[in-house]
Amino acid sequence: MISEVKINTRTFNPFPGLRPFHMDESHLFFGREGQTDEVLMKLSDHRFVGVIGPSGSGKSSFVYCGVLPILYGGFMANAGPNWDVIIARPGHNPISNLAEAILERDAEYIAADNDDKRVKRTILTTLMKSSSLGLVEAIKQVKKSTGKNYLILIDQFEELFRFKDSQSDQNTLNETLNFINLLMEAINNKDTPIYITITMRSDFIGECAQFAELTKKINDSHYLIPQLTREQKRRAIEGPVAVGGGDITSTLVQQLLNDLGDNPDQLPILQHSLMRTWDYWKRNREGEELIDLKHYEAIGTMSEALSMHANEAYDELNDDQRDICAILFKTITEKRGENFGIRRPTLLGEIAAIADTSVEEVAAVIEKFRAPGRSLLMPPVGKELLAESMIDISHESLMRIWVRLKNWVDEEAESINMYLRLAEAAAMHQTGKGGLWRPPDLQLALNWQIKHKPTLVWGQRYDPAYERTLEFLEYSRKAFEEEQKIKELQAKKALQRARLFAMVMGGAAIIAIIVLLFAYAQKTEAVRQSGIAQVATLRAQENEQLANIQKDSARAAQK
Template identity: 50%
Template sequence: MITTETLTHPFPGLRPFQEDESHLFFGREEQTDELMRRLKQHRFLAVVGTSGSGKSSLVRAGLLPSLYRGFMTQAGSRWQVAILRPGDRPIANLAAALSQTFADHSPLDDPDLHRMVTETTLRRGALGMVEVVQHNQMPTPTNLLVVVDQFEELFRFKQRAQGQDANPKFDNAAEETAAFVKLLLAAVQQEEVEIYVVITLRSDFLGDCAQFRDLPEAMNESQYLIPRMTREQKRRAIEGPVAVCQGKITPLLVNQLLNDVGDNPDQLPVLQHALMRTWEKWRSESDPHQAIDLQHYQAIGGMAQALSQHADEIYLGLPDDRARKIAEILFKALTEMGTDNRGIRRPTTLSQICAVAAAETQDVIAVVNAFRGPGKSFIMPPVGDALTGETVLDISHESLMRVWKELQKWVDQEAQSVQIYQRLADTARRFQAGTAPYLQDPELSIVKSWRNEIQPNEAWGKRYDPDFELAMQFLDESAISADKAERQRRRQRRWVLLVMGGATVFSSLVALFAVYQLQQAEFQRMRQYEVTAKLLTQTNPLEGLKNGIAAVGLGRSNFLKFPNLKQSDLVSEDILLQPSNQVLSKILRGHEASVGSVAFSPDGQSIVSGSSDQTVRLW
């Protein structure tokens, strides 16, 4: 009888298939056979494909089980397999993988000592891996397979090292990576022991292989570019695991899934995650005898939304803001925007995450477990593996960076923060060398705002540049220098305003004095005309009258020009009515209305006048 308890989980989600899940790995049988053929022929194999094409799953759940079953007939079925990722310590990581693989055959009982001896042997020369195999007492015939997963990490390590010349951690980066590649190539070229090497590599890093001598030639001889899965292969990858776990799925849903995934190989991890979520929805809500159908798939958001919605549910379901902040710091630390704007993984130890987040180990572990619990394969290692300070954490797949909207935002923010910090550290070094000044606005304000918002610590800073203390000290000194300069500018502005204020007052006084002088001059002219008019009244009445008219007119003009004058300051019009002036006056009568115009004859003997009574008279 079928019950939900007897049904296991057929889909791994975002993480790769593992060796013990080969019974769930469908649709890649032809590709697995081709890997076997090429590895048998060359002992070196580069499995190349786009992100999400299933490179790791093909090697782990396809190739390895076939080797264990003895399908490579000339080599037999006795295999020792060392799986590693190069990270930023490729030779040390190779030593750790080999010492773990040979743990049962080593003459040394102390695992740490065994690892140290192995690493020392590897660093001795290009045939170091051959020596390691010979020093360990393995039964013959035994084959050693070294699987270097995520080989592109080697290039990222080298790129970061080229920009970190002052960091002792990266002093010998070029030598480290070159020596690691030599170890791999020399191991497959010698004939003393049976060593095979398989690497998995993202195709967009294929051109970087030219950085290493002999690696392009080796890859040209034995490279497998993973082809797109056909529609029928993808159908088997959907229906096969369901059948193994005694479930059923409707043809309608299978066709919908095939249509949604399309031909893009990048969608394969997203398909696996959508299938995992759909299976969980079906198990939680339906009778086990009922087939998985379209409504279960639609309930989890479909291919387009399932992953992002699932990640959001976990993130928002964390107990408090502090836990959510730790999650943000965790994913920022595990991801990286490359120099070519490619989103890439950045495996980091648990202890480093704790230092960057300034959090206790148990608090970080609680957040990590929330994202790697059953049916939540967002972070590796998988649930069940104990976490220690030295455990390397990693996102399960790059597709998480492309599909989870919140993570996309975090990756962009981290890239901007790194850019600001690295520019600050570089400027600090140039200032120390005397080739750059202190920061000034607007850059100073931008960097200060960034520090106040991000609050970076030394553990975070040294992941990207070793001179964290120098950078922060330079920022503080720049702020002090800017404040000092601002205070100086304020003092200068106050002095300028004071001087300008004094100058304005002085100018106003000068203007007032000038007006006063003009007023006095005009007043004196008016009085001069008045005095002259009075003096000439008896001796020269006509000139006296002219001066009187001038005095009266000038007084009226001054009254309009200088508002401070009073009526009493003006010359009275009575001066024009002096008795002596009467002899100059003769009244001509005849017009019945006002006279508007008068003209004198050239000889001064006649006058013509015009009036508004419509008459003109000659006098």
């Protein structure tokens, strides 16, 4: 039960929404107290630990607000408090992203202009790619300090496997292998105290089996993040509320716990719903009213709050911006399997190229979704959006809850499937192993092209042979149209022949009818003449008989 105390008038919203907690928000992170000891023990013993759990289980928040503060406090055995933490995500360029993370807090790098920064990143990336000890050499070159321990945190490690599968070429596979080798060699190098921590979704654990050394490290030292108990979830609700200067009714806490259930994926949804409930309560509370069930229901509860929140941002866009919005979210998300979606962080400049618009136009749309109190897209509000900015959704749960985004993800998956089918058919045709497309496939592909308007940058994300693929489609269209023209011409000629034949046969029929009528007339005339002749014969016979009678009568009178 909550204590009946007056609400602090100087309140602040303590819930981050969908995004993970930041390290400076550790005072707001509740529910996993005491779980960091095992992680630090494994990290101390093996210089590596993999924090693994399902989507939405709070892996990143646990490391940022649970592990790192204690590490900085000097509580890891035989290491001390002198730590330099480097945080990176593999993204679409793992080694380059790691190089940038190493440089991020270097004073010379910070002071440099964009061109110099690009040069420094390229040099450090080249150094790291030059040997398996490249990561060790890069840290020695940039950090130039003694007595420090280095923790490299690779967050969202599963992005590495997405990068590997993004292009089925040897260069991509080689970079993936090089990235893993850099991490493994850094751990094994005894001269430099480098420690590695990764956070990874548990549904990607099977992907690690392709890399023997990584598999061994994970087997030796991993921490499967446990599901929160009901009491721990209660602390995760009530703790931040108290720190934020608010108070919450026991009725609402029970309702939240019941709605949360045992699904760990609901944790980010819980944080988002609490953030929205807090904002609504602060705007509409009456006097010293506590955060209660009516405030929670007003924002749509956990089942609808996120979708309603995202729709609010979408409704603020004009028609052109909504088109850009659809392309934006389709670009930074991806569907795998039937019900399996993943994030696909993408550079702002690349999104603009895919949408065939300017960086500024895309940035204007992003601002709607990362406005204060929303945090649906990253980077967070306040960080300048440049062409080099990496755009990402705050959490995968947005893909599962926001109905409009679910539809976009499904549409994009169908579009990608059509493009890949076309690309495969084009490759087969080029090698003489396949023919051009014909309806119904051709018509479906042409409809897809009109609806989705694929661009070069979009196509090359999935298959580099974009020009060949679209040329194949265009060639298939022209060949089919040419065939249709030939068929139409043949049909016209056949029709003309049929008409000529019909005319000839019609003429012959008319002549035959005329002949028939003439013959009939001749026959009729012959019959008539025959009748006349018969009548004349009969009359002649009658006249002859009459003459004979008269002759006989005359002879009789003479006697």
